[in-house]
Amino acid sequence: MANNKSVSSSEHHDRVWNVGSTRRRFRWMAGVALALLVSLMGKSAYIQVAHGSGLQADGVAQRESTTKIQAARGTIFDRDGNEMAVTLPALSLYADPRAVTDPAATAHLLGQMLGFDASAETELANKLAKKATSFVYVQRFVNQDVADAILSLNLAGVNGISEPQRIQVAGGLATNIIGRTDPFGVGSTGLELQYDKVLSGHDGSMVRELLKGRSLPGTSRIVEQARPGTDLVLTIDRSMQFQTEQLLLARVNELSAKGGNAVILDTKTGEVLAIASVRRESNGIAEVTSANLAAVESYEPGSVAKVFSIAATIDTGVGTPESVYEVPGVYIFDPDTDFAKTIYDAYPHELEPMSLRDIIVHSSNIGTLMAASEVGSPKLHDYLSEFGFGHQTGLEFPGESAGVLKEAKNWRGSENATVSYGYGFSSTSLQLAAAVNVVANRGVYVSPKFVKSTIDEKGSLWETPSGQTHRVISEATASTMTDLLAGVVCEGTGVRAQVDGIAVAGKTGTSRKIQANGTYISDSGLRSYFATFVGFLPAADPQVTILVSIDEPDPSSRDRFGGTAAAPAFAKLATMAIHERSIDPTIGDSGCRVTK
The missing domain is CATH 3.40.710.10 (DD-peptidase/beta-lactamase superfamily)
Incomplete structure (x- = not known):
């Protein structure tokens, strides 16, 4: 591209850019992840002192697993710097079927609280009954109050996870141009699709150690930091x-x-x-x-x-x-x-x-x-x-x-x-x-x-x-x-x-x-x-x-x-x-x- 212009802080202010607030949201999400990592590192120290010999004995069964760290998607602004589409942290509910003790009862309770119909409830129960997997989405992007109520029940195997959710700030305004992303944050229509690679940024990666198929607490380490996507400034007013x-x-x-x-x-x-x-x-x-x-x-x-x-x-x-x-x-x-x-x-x-x-x-x-x-x-x-x-x-x-x-x-x-x-x-x-x-x-x-x-x-x-x-x-x-x-x-x-x-x-x-x-x-x-x-x-x-x-x-x-x-x-x-x-x-x- 041509005509690079480094934007001064005063120019940002004059043009009402909200880039700073968007970046702050990204840093907040990164901070949460870092705090979690520090906590896990503390547990790691304990395990290595108390159980070091045991880990060494099982070393043959131990291996590493790489997990993707999703990059924050770029923000879409109108020509005057007003946010049109942003990515915000949202809570999703998931379950580990191996830890769910009563799939039918758990699915019924979750279905009632999340407003599932009978068909959706049955589908969830069937997923929870399959012990071959350790991760099943219950529902993505759940209302915070509902999610808090569910998590307060401490249902066996049911947990929450923070995920990035694409939000169109002005409702449906200019959706015909902006387009949409799919449930996994990938552009599916409009400019979200056309500029998907630009908006997506570059995902990072984190490695964790497994013992007999299970994660070892405190062994996670970031191999590559995620780089946030590029923001788009539209011609639209x-x-x-x-x-x-x-x-x-x-x-x-x-x-x-x-x-x-x-x-x-x-x-x-x-x-x-x-x-x-x-x-x-x-x-x-x-x-x-x-x-x-x-x-x-x-x-x-x-x-x-x-x-x-x-x-x-x-x-x-x-x-x-x-x-x-x-x-x-x-x-x-x-x-x-x-x-x-x-x-x-x-x-x-x-x-x-x-x-x-x-x-x-x-x-x-x-x-x-x-x-x-x-x-x-x-x-x-x-x-x-x-x-x-x-x-x-x-x-x-x-x-x-x-x-x-x-x-x-x-x-x-x-x-x-x-x-x-x-x-x-x-x-x-x-x-x-x-x-x-x-x-x-x-x-x-x-x-x-x-x-x-x-x-x-x-x-x-x-x-x-x-x-x-x-x-x-x-x-x-x-x-x-x-x-x-x-x-x-x-x-x-x-x-x-x-x-x-x-x-x-x-x-x-x-x-x-x-x-x-x-x-x-x-x-x-x-x-x-x-x-x-x-x-x-x-x-x-x-x-x-x-x-x-x-x-x-x-x-x-x-x-x-x-x-x-x-x-x-x-x-x-x-x-x-x-x-x-x-x-x-x-x-x-x-x-x-x-x-x-």
Whole structure:
């Protein structure tokens, strides 16, 4: 990694890092272990004085056993140093079946106190009856009061052991990114899985002597000290993440939708400030998900894709914002062929002259495909690929989808027309946000990132490498596109994304979902939609890029479109981001003069 920065104590204090408290917990656990070791050493001295000759006589039967000392797992912080996931000592109960005198009675008593059902109680009794083993978990991570009550009974063969337990400090907040560990502290999902080796540290080892299969008190010695894992500092802002989750959940419920995604990026760095997904469960209740669906599920983006088609038209020089096209209200692609397809605009109109500006401001499907046809399918494909479609973002997040973007030579029939307005390829919400961010970032693609820096066991902070970047469109094209997208918000399909006193640029999208029968209309004649808005602000000097996508808003509602379902939620998230990031309007920026 690059850019090592040793963190001073004052810098730690200023940034509210809680590394010290985390390390103190680790030292406390180590201190307990050391005290136990000293106690055992005292017993060792007694045994060697009183029973030394006996031990020597049995030396042939004596051997050593090595035990792993689990390293303390690294802490996960948000970007401001607030703890998100920590490892704390917790008490687990175990039993030595060889010392349990009455397995059935012991299992019954333990089951009652721990709330086991009959099946779990029987399973425990069977384990306690097997004398071939010396260790069986009764239950891991037991409530302290319950554990104390059980241990006070002095049940034969039942003991407690302190173990590290992974805790998400803010409950389920950002679980979709952080992920989870398994019962043994190994990362199983999310960043806990992706960075498992980094977080896990290096286990130590302790050797003890055995006599006839049993440990000799006082013979334990540490061969290698455990080294704690590296801490992760996320790009996530805890406050913004919480508000994003709650605002998205509220909007999904308002629309009786199936779910939704929201993404907030730092425009210039690609750092993910917040990312959330909501899904309605089978019981009808919508909940924030623990799966990062915004990065792992893809869908056809619909009219948001017009951003990339129009950008390609301008960047290649085949069109300008003032270029005029004679746009019909109905267009038949490849007439008199097997690939013939009738294409409509979202609103009925006669043959109408439209400038490229009009086409994107009012989201004309036919105007877009006419402009994109001058670019050509091979070149349009190349632009879409450069915008980030068809391959992963570079996060290397577990399960991340690359979406689908076929080579242009494999586009069949009308796909040569529909790809231009968002049908015939798919993307994740994160990919789509990163693609629009190209326009906001003056034509340069920057890979999203979740991890801002790491903190090693010595307390030194290491910044993670910046996301990979490459130029997609010229800075001049990006500036022109920003102006066009500001028009979408001020006078076009995105007026409900307006924010008082600050200019927003963005694009609406409403895409039909493919049904179980493989078409866009279900067997019962129903349609369903993804409603999306992606935008950035302030338009003249973007600081944040925000996506909101609503999955299956009520299809009978007027609020089923990107401009009506997603844009209002965007406006709320944008207002929140302005406050949280202290974003000021640019000079002369007063936002739109059009009433929403």
